[in-house]
Amino acid sequence: MAQPRVKTWVKEVLTFADLNAEFNNILNNARDVVSPLTDTLEMNGNALVLDADDDTSIVASTDDQIDITIGGVLIYTITASTFDFNGKRLDLDADADSSLRETADDVLALELQGFDAFIFDGDVGSPVNGLTFKSSSTGTYPSITAQGTDTDIGLNFVMKGAGNFDIDGGTGAILINAKELVLDDDLDTSITCDTDDRIDIRSQAFDFLKLDGSVVDPVNGMTIAATATGVPATITAHGENPAGINLVPNGAEAIYIDGGKLAGKCFNNSMSWNPGGGSVADGSSVSTAITMTGAVLGDFAIVSTNSTDYTSSTEVNLTAHVSAADEATIVLYNNSGGAFTPGSDTYYVRVLSLA
Numbered sequence: 001m002a003q004p005r006v007k008t009w010v011k012e013v014l015t016f017a018d019l020n021a022e023f024n025n026i027l028n029n030a031r032d033v034v035s036p037l038t039d040t041l042e043m044n045g046n047a048l049v050l051d052a053d054d055d056t057s058i059v060a061s062t063d064d065q066i067d068i069t070i071g072g073v074l075i076y077t078i079t080a081s082t083f084d085f086n087g088k089r090l091d092l093d094a095d096a097d098s099s100l101r102e103t104a105d106d107v108l109a110l111e112l113q114g115f116d117a118f119i120f121d122g123d124v125g126s127p128v129n130g131l132t133f134k135s136s137s138t139g140t141y142p143s144i145t146a147q148g149t150d151t152d153i154g155l156n157f158v159m160k161g162a163g164n165f166d167i168d169g170g171t172g173a174i175l176i177n178a179k180e181l182v183l184d185d186d187l188d189t190s191i192t193c194d195t196d197d198r199i200d201i202r203s204q205a206f207d208f209l210k211l212d213g214s215v216v217d218p219v220n221g222m223t224i225a226a227t228a229t230g231v232p233a234t235i236t237a238h239g240e241n242p243a244g245i246n247l248v249p250n251g252a253e254a255i256y257i258d259g260g261k262l263a264g265k266c267f268n269n270s271m272s273w274n275p276g277g278g279s280v281a282d283g284s285s286v287s288t289a290i291t292m293t294g295a296v297l298g299d300f301a302i303v304s305t306n307s308t309d310y311t312s313s314t315e316v317n318l319t320a321h322v323s324a325a326d327e328a329t330i331v332l333y334n335n336s337g338g339a340f341t342p343g344s345d346t347y348y349v350r351v352l353s354l355a
Contacts, residue, residue, distance in 0.1 A: 129153050253353060263300075263328040264353035265291045273346035275332045282340075285333040292328045292351045300352040301328045316340055320349050 034041075037235075046061035055072040070077040077084035083302040089101035097114040110118040122130075129148030136142045146153035157165055167174050180192040188205040200207050213221075220239030227233050235244040247255050254264035269292055276286045295301070303320035310316055315336040323329040328349050334340040 005069040097353060114124050131155075164200055174254050175234065223297060252353075258260060261354060265294060267294050267351040267353065268349070269328075270348045272344060273330065275342055276340075278341055278343060280334040280340045280342075281336055282336060282338050285331055287329050287331045289323065289327055289329050290347075290349050292349060293326050295322045295328060295351040295353065296325055297322055299348060302352075303347055304332050305345050305347045307342055309340075322351060 006052050037238045043060065045060055047057040049054045057068075058068050059067050060068070061067045064080055067074055068078070075086060075088055077086065085102075086300065087102055089099045092098045097111065099111045101109055101111065103109045103119070104123065106121075106123040107121040108122070109116040110120075112118075129146060129150055129218065132143075132145040132147045133257045134143045134145060144155070146155055159165060165174075165204070166171070175188050176193070178193050180190045182190045188202070190202045192200050192202070194200050195214065197212070199211040199213075201209040201211075218239075218265040220237060222245075223234075223236040223238050225236065232292050235245070237245050249255055249264065252265065255262045269290055271290050272290070274287050274289075276284075292301075299322045301320040304317055305318070310318060315334075317329050317331075317333045317335070319333075321331075328351060330347055330349065332340075332342075
């Protein structure tokens with residue numbers, strides 16, 4: 001508290017002892033004379049010097065600006081809108097190994113345990129794009145979002161050396177969101193989902209392989225399996241039991257196995273037929289034509305029926321052949337030794353095109 005006067009004067013004789021006591025009070029207790037202040041201490045632009053050698057001070061160097069000088073070096077500048085560290089580090093913990101500092105012009109480093117764990121690099125000419133790190137509410141993912149003045153802004157994740165890009169330690173999913181995953185330097189080999197539920201694998205800018213899962217309520221698929229030495233690699237249907245495999249050539253082309261043509265398109269049709277009007281004599285044959293649109297002469301043709309009459313004799317032959325464009329002929333030949341009476345039934349014809 002402020003030092004009180006030694007003596008309160010009344011009407012009396014002033015002695016030299018009284019005067020000495022008054023001045024000694026000021027000289028020996030200078031701090032107490034001004035502490036606590038009873039009014040504003042006006043520095044009027046002058047420095048408040050804090051150490052004995054006069055090189056550490058606080059001063060309002062200009063209107064509305066405070067400069068803090070330590071060791072004769074301007075360290076901090078404070079205004080109404082800024083706190084300028086002048087390139088100095090901001091230590092955040094007691095052992096001074098976690099800090100925030102500018103490692104180079106426009107490059108900010110967050111140091112943890114003495115290591116620059118995070119570096120924020122804005123040292124680019126005329127920057128217009130950056131990142132927004134966004135927290136989220138319950139049930140919503142936090143996000144890293146590109147922001148800036150460009151209309152379309154991507155995110156560039158750059159690994160160091162041969163490092164990988166992992167999500168959740170390598171067990172999570174990477175959401176591409178219908179964008180292209182480019183795999184090579186000249187940007188012509190990629191994986192993309194160009195339509196919903198269909199994956200395209202491109203090589204040399206060509207749709208090399210399409211994986212189409214756009215069917216409604218899929219239950220069947222394909223397994224492409226590598227194998228051990230001496231065992232053929234396999235393409236296996238999986239899903240329902242049984243599940244077939246449908247090989248579909250493009251246009252009028254064929255199906256090949258090991259470079260050899262196996263078959264082209266397959267044409268199917270059926271008809272009701274009563275061979276011979278109900279009876280076919282021994283040693284004779286009967287035939288009927290069936291429409292097979294797309295078939296040409298030279299294609300393979302096979303025929304079958306649900307009738308059990310054909311199983312009773314091995315000497316009754318049922319064949320089919322392409323007899324003209326878009327037409328096949330079913331032939332029944334009876335060599336059983338007696339009349340054959342199959343009756344009316346449904347006959348199924350399949351043509352395999354090699355064109």
